[in-house]
Amino acid sequence: MYVWGQRLLLVGAFGMAAAAAFADGTAGAYLAGRSAAQNGDLGEAAVQFQRASEGDPRHRAILNTAITMQVAVGDVAGAEALAAPALASGHDSRAAALVAIAAAARHERWTDLLALLDAGHSGGPLLDGLARGWALTALGREDAARAMFDELAELEGLGTVARHHGALALGSDGEGVTPAEGLASAFLTVGSAVRGEVDDSFALIHLRLAHHVDPASDRALVSAGMLLRDMGRHALAAQVLSGVAEDSPLWPEAALGRAFALRDSGADGEAADLLERLADGSQDLAVLAALGDLHRDAGRIAEANTAFGRALSLAAEDDPRRWVLHFGRAVTHDLLDDWTSAEADLRAALALAPGTPLLLNYLGYGLVERRQDLDEALGMIRAAVAQEPEDGAFADSLGWALFVTGDHAGAVRELERAVELSPSDPVIVDHLGDVYWAVGRRIEARYQWRRALGLTPPPPLTARLEGKLDRGIVAAAAAPQEETHIVTVANGDHPQTR
Numbered sequence: 095m096y097v098w099g100q101r102l103l104l105v106g107a108f109g110m111a112a113a114a115a116f117a118d119g120t121a122g123a124y125l126a127g128r129s130a131a132q133n134g135d136l137g138e139a140a141v142q143f144q145r146a147s148e149g150d151p152r153h154r155a156i157l158n159t160a161i162t163m164q165v166a167v168g169d170v171a172g173a174e175a176l177a178a179p180a181l182a183s184g185h186d187s188r189a190a191a192l193v194a195i196a197a198a199a200r201h202e203r204w205t206d207l208l209a210l211l212d213a214g215h216s217g218g219p220l221l222d223g224l225a226r227g228w229a230l231t232a233l234g235r236e237d238a239a240r241a242m243f244d245e246l247a248e249l250e251g252l253g254t255v256a257r258h259h260g261a262l263a264l265g266s267d268g269e270g271v272t273p274a275e276g277l278a279s280a281f282l283t284v285g286s287a288v289r290g291e292v293d294d295s296f297a298l299i300h301l302r303l304a305h306h307v308d309p310a311s312d313r314a315l316v317s318a319g320m321l322l323r324d325m326g327r328h329a330l331a332a333q334v335l336s337g338v339a340e341d342s343p344l345w346p347e348a349a350l351g352r353a354f355a356l357r358d359s360g361a362d363g364e365a366a367d368l369l370e371r372l373a374d375g376s377q378d379l380a381v382l383a384a385l386g387d388l389h390r391d392a393g394r395i396a397e398a399n400t401a402f403g404r405a406l407s408l409a410a411e412d413d414p415r416r417w418v419l420h421f422g423r424a425v426t427h428d429l430l431d432d433w434t435s436a437e438a439d440l441r442a443a444l445a446l447a448p449g450t451p452l453l454l455n456y457l458g459y460g461l462v463e464r465r466q467d468l469d470e471a472l473g474m475i476r477a478a479v480a481q482e483p484e485d486g487a488f489a490d491s492l493g494w495a496l497f498v499t500g501d502h503a504g505a506v507r508e509l510e511r512a513v514e515l516s517p518s519d520p521v522i523v524d525h526l527g528d529v530y531w532a533v534g535r536r537i538e539a540r541y542q543w544r545r546a547l548g549l550t551p552p553p554p555l556t557a558r559l560e561g562k563l564d565r566g567i568v569a570a571a572a573a574p575q576e577e578t579h580i581v582t583v584a585n586g587d588h589p590q591t592r
Contacts, residue, residue, distance in 0.1 A: 124156060136167050136330055161189040165299045166322075167330065170196070170306045181215055189299065191215040195225050196303040199277040204229040220252055221300075224259050224280035231263040232273035239263055255283055278308030286317060294325050312344040320351050328359035346372060350384055362392045379405050379415055386422050390429070399426035417446035421453060433464065451478040451488065459491040462498050472499060486516025490525055502533050513542075520551035524559060531567050539566075 123145040126138075143160035157180055164173035174197050177190035191210070195217050198207035207229045216222050223246035230239035243260030247253045259280060262271045271279070285300030298321055305314035319335035322328075332355040338348035349372045356365035369385045376382065386401035402423035409416050424439035440457040447453065458474030461467050472495045479488045493509035496502075509526040516522050527542030540563060547559045 120156070136163065136327065157185065157187050158189040161187070161193055162295050162299050165189075165193065165302045165306075166295070168302065168334070170303070181210070181213075188217065192217045192221070192299060192303060195221070195277075196281065196307050199225070199228070199274050199307045202232065202274060204232040204273070208233075218284070219249065220246070220255065221280060221284050223249075223252075223256065224283075225277055227256075227259060228263055228273045228276045228280065231276070236264060255287075259283075275308050275311075278304045278311050278314065281307060282311065282314050282317065289321060294321060297321060298325075312338045312342045312348070316344050316348050316351065319348065319355070323351060323355045323358070328355040331355040332359060332361070346376075346378065346381065350381055353384060353388065357388055357391070362388070366392065366394075373401070377408050379409055379413070379419070382408070383415075383419060383422060386426070390422075390426060395426050395429045399423060399430065402426060417443040417450070417453075420446070421456075424456070428460065433460065436460065449477065449481070451481045451485070454478040455488050455491050458495065462491070462495045465498065468495075468499055471495060484515060486512045486514075486519060486522055489515055490522045493529065494525060497529055497532065502529075505529050506533065518549055520546040520549035520555060520559075523549065524551070524555060527562070528567065531562075536566070 123142045126142040143156065143163050157176065161173045161176050164170070164176070170193065173189075173193045177187070177193040177197075180187055180190045181194055194210055194215065195207060198204070198210060207225060211222055211226055211229075217225065223242060227239050227242040227246065230236075230242060240260065243256050243263065247256035247260070249256075259276060262276050262279070263273070281300045281304035285297045285304060288300075289297040298318060301314055301318035301321060305311050305318065308314065315334055315337050319331045322331035322334060332352050335348045335352035335355065338345050342348070349368055353365045353369045353372070356362075356368065366385075366388055369381065369388055372378075373381050373385050382401050382405035386398045386405065389395070389398035389401060402419055406416065406419045406423065409419060420439045420443035424436045424443065427433070427436035427439060437457065437460065440453060440460070444450065444453050444457065454474040455478040458471040458478065461471035462475070472492075475488070475492045475495050479485070479492050482488050489508050489512035493505045493507075493512055496508060497505035506526075506529055509522070509529050512522045513519075513526050523542050523546040527539045527546065530536070530542060531539035543559050543563050547556065547563070551559065
């Protein structure tokens with residue numbers, strides 16, 4: 095595996111450039127950039143880091159961060175303005191070298207690219223070899239290009255990639271790829287290969303530069319947008335993914351990712367509109383499940399139920415995703431107070447995915463709440479806990495089931511364990527308080543309710559906690575209520591509750 099010897103770090107979720115000492119006047123811009131990045135304003139962060147680098151151009155860490163930040167927000171021209179003088183002055187910067195290689199390829203300055211590599215400026219062994227091979231191809235030096243790709247193929251782990259690019263460059267595969275397109279593919283290859291292996295900013299700079307070299311590469315846009323979403327940079331991810339045109343074969347994938355990015359950046363309405371357009375006439379189960387997730391999260395439960403129902407109507411009987419869709423619809427039935435339909439969907443999901451802890455816990459707890467089939471319900475919850483003993487929500491369900499079935503000592507034990515496992519979950523802490531109250535431990539109950547109130551509970555729970563602290567529990571046998579159902583069933587994610 096090709097590993098970069100020097101980490102490029104962005105700020106905040108991207109990492110943080112280490113700066114041991116600053117030139118006069120540089121510290122303010124650096125700190126402003128760091129603050130902007132930590133607050134999610136990457137555009138302002140890029141501006142401030144550029145200023146910091148201009149104030150102290152020999153500071154390697156600031157230069158790397160400034161260049162990488164510029165590329166991340168799509169300002170490659172700004173990154174070039176920093177990289178060119180840095181390299182000309184002998185600055186050893188991997189970020190600057192990557193930008194310079196991309197700039198030379200974008201403008202088809204192949205002789206300059208070779209001179210850059212000959213001067214020792216490196217984007218890493220794999221990219222250097224591929225760039226040299228493509229530059230030689232562009233200059234008509236096919237024998238030298240073939241020798242370069244063959245030499246690269248001898249390096250451990252690089253044979254397949256080198257032979258593929260050699261075939262593209264020398265025309266043996268018949269695809270007719272231009273040198274610029276080929277080098278863009280090289281950036282994309284490296285960025286995709288190292289994603290998840292090293293710092294995310296390393297993968298990101300390659301993906302962004304791939305699109306800079308070949309602006310027609312929708313795959314580079316989608317890959318960069320999805321990575322930004324995974325990094326928690328949702329607004330920027332949505333912006334990047336919006337660059338994929340609707341007539342592109344990759345538009346459905348880009349639109350789905352953009353919808354999630356919009357949702358996660360707080361633009362629920364825009365996300366829903368985009369998904370409705372995408373789902374119109376679609377038979378893509380991931381799109382319909384995503385629409386169901388989005389509607390449910392926004393409180394549009396009936397619409398969510400319809401989306402999951404439509405997905406189920408389209409799913410083949412042997413589709414392995416059917417159980418997830420049944421579960422998604424079951425949650426919406428439950429939220430619509432239609433337990434009969436919810437139970438039917440949950441049992442259908444269990445028939446397709448026997449023993450799944452999530453399903454066992456949800457159905458078991460639902461039955462306990464309604465005092466139905468208590469022996470079966472307790473068995474389901476015990477089975478879930480046996481498989482996931484460190485899950486606080488499952489331990490919470492078991493604690494309440496034991497209380498309902500008369501095992502008060504066991505209930506206290508399990509709910510205390512649930513709070514140990516999930517000490518910052520206000521719902522579980524509230525449940526422990528309820529059971530303490532029911533067994534006569536009133537002082538401890540009020541303590542747990544106060545703790546729960548300090549954990550920023552949702553508004554309905556806040557109101558109930560305040561009422562219990564004021565009046566206690568009038569009907570101690572009332573089951574603790576599920577405050578939220580956070581269930582993701584789309585886009586290949588494993589569903590989760592609470």
